[in-house]
Amino acid sequence: MLQQTRAAAAIPYYEKFVSRFPSVEALAHASEPEVLAAWSGLGYYSRARNLRRSAERIVERGEFPRDFEGIRALAGIGPYTAAAVASIAFGLPHAVLDGNVLRVIARMTNDAGDIGAGATRKRFQGVADRWLDRARPGAFNQAMMELGATVCLPRAPHCLVCPVGSFCQARQEGTECRLPVKLRKARPEAVEARVVIVARGGRVLLRRRPAGVSRMAGFWELPAFEELPGVGGANLLGRFQHTIVNQRYSIAVYGAKLAPGRAPKGAKWMKPEWFAENPITTVTRKALGMFPNR
Numbered sequence: 001m002l003q004q005t006r007a008a009a010a011i012p013y014y015e016k017f018v019s020r021f022p023s024v025e026a027l028a029h030a031s032e033p034e035v036l037a038a039w040s041g042l043g044y045y046s047r048a049r050n051l052r053r054s055a056e057r058i059v060e061r062g063e064f065p066r067d068f069e070g071i072r073a074l075a076g077i078g079p080y081t082a083a084a085v086a087s088i089a090f091g092l093p094h095a096v097l098d099g100n101v102l103r104v105i106a107r108m109t110n111d112a113g114d115i116g117a118g119a120t121r122k123r124f125q126g127v128a129d130r131w132l133d134r135a136r137p138g139a140f141n142q143a144m145m146e147l148g149a150t151v152c153l154p155r156a157p158h159c160l161v162c163p164v165g166s167f168c169q170a171r172q173e174g175t176e177c178r179l180p181v182k183l184r185k186a187r188p189e190a191v192e193a194r195v196v197i198v199a200r201g202g203r204v205l206l207r208r209r210p211a212g213v214s215r216m217a218g219f220w221e222l223p224a225f226e227e228l229p230g231v232g233g234a235n236l237l238g239r240f241q242h243t244i245v246n247q248r249y250s251i252a253v254y255g256a257k258l259a260p261g262r263a264p265k266g267a268k269w270m271k272p273e274w275f276a277e278n279p280i281t282t283v284t285r286k287a288l289g290m291f292p293n294r
Contacts, residue, residue, distance in 0.1 A: 003081075004044050013042050024064075028055040036218065036279035043244070043282065045216065050076025068094050079125075088138035095128035096141045097121065100148025106180035107152060110169035115180045188248040194225035195251060195283065196234065197291045198258045203269035204288070205258065209281075221281040222288075223267060225254060230262030237290045242283050253287045 001010040001017075020038045021027040027035070032052060039048035053075035058064055065071050067090075072082040083094035095101075102115045105124045113120035133140040151158045159171050170176040198205040206220045207227070225231070234256035242249045263269075275285075 001042060001047070003047060005042060010042070013039070024055045024058050027052060028059040032218065033279055034277075037277055040279055041282055041285065045219070045279075047076060050074075066090050068092055084141060087141050091138060093132060093134040093137045095125070095132040095137070096145065097125050097128055098145060098148075100145045100152070101128060102148075103154065103180050104144060104148045104152050107157070107170035107176050108164070108168050110173055110175060110179070112175075112179065112181050114183045116182050116185075186246065188243060188246050191247050191249045193249050193251050193283075194254060195222040195287050196225050196228055196231060196254045196256050197222060197237070197287065198228070198231070198256055199291070200258075200269060203271050204291075205263055205267050206270050206280075206284070207264065207267040216281055219279045219281045220270070221284045223264060227264050228256070228258060228262070230259050231256045232259070233257045237287075240286055240290075242286065249283070251283055251287065253290050255291060 001014055017038050021030060021035075030052065032049065035048050035052045036045060039045060042048075054077070057074060065074070068082055068086045071077055071085050072079065077085075080096055080098050083096045086092040086094045087096065102121070102124055105111070105127050106113075106115060109127060111120075111123070113123065115121065115124070128144070131140075147162075147164070151162050155177070157176055159165050159168070159176060162168065162171075165171055168176065170179050205223060207223050209216050209219050209221060225234075234254045237253045237255050239250065239252050242251055275288075
């Protein structure tokens with residue numbers, strides 16, 4: 001959950017998730033819609049699917065893997081997470097490289113390489129591996145991450161109280177506030193979209209995203225205005241902004257009526273209480289909040 005998400009935002013989802021799935025067996029035996037519903041609102045839903053697949057793998061083998069390669073082989077586990085788990089849980093000598101550690105290394109070595117570039121990250125991983133205390137890898141990794149999170153801050157590093165300040169080359173050269181270097185990504189693409197809330201008899205018309213789509217497959221959502229040629233009496237309920245990866249959506253939400261028999265193929269009429277038990281897109285949840293009579 002902490003991948004791409006701040007801890008403060010993840011905590012309530014985490015508490016709800018582990019209450020719903022209190023063991024790896026419970027998660028492995030849950031259906032994908034159940035897991036996605038519990039994850040709904042966190043975004044980056046491939047994480048939830050990977051977590052469920054990893055739980056299935058662990059149950060199949062009868063235990064959690066205890067070596068770096070075995071951990072790395074679990075769905076959705078990258079080198080950082082594998083190194084963190086291997087070192088902290090099992091005392092294995094693998095150095096972590098997250099954003100905090102990248103910043104510490106960039107300043108300690110006065111390296112102005114772009115930390116978004118693969119070559120820079122490979123070079124920094126080599127530095128972290130050389131520095132690693134192999135007798136206490138878990139403690140060392142946590143200390144490096146904590147140093148970056150509490151002292152070697154992005155905009156105003158606390159250099160005067162830094163325990164390793166005397167070794168910091170950026171501090172000696174006066175470049176600490178210019179490091180690390182991260183080149184700007186392209187600006188998000190602006191996208192206009194219109195969704196329609198059609199309610200009837202206490203139910204709302206929703207459609208399910210097909211399995212072949214690359215994003216949010218299997219999630220239920222409101223139909224787009226263009227998908228309801230028979231819609232009538234549409235009135236604008238409001239607008240909101242929503243960002244997904246590199247796209248910034250401007251969503252216009254309409255309330256409308258639909259003649260009987262004009263619902264598009266695959267759409268269903270759903271009761272509000274059904275929403276909590278099934279995966280609903282965040283855009284849909286936000287839009288439904290603008291509809292007082294659902």
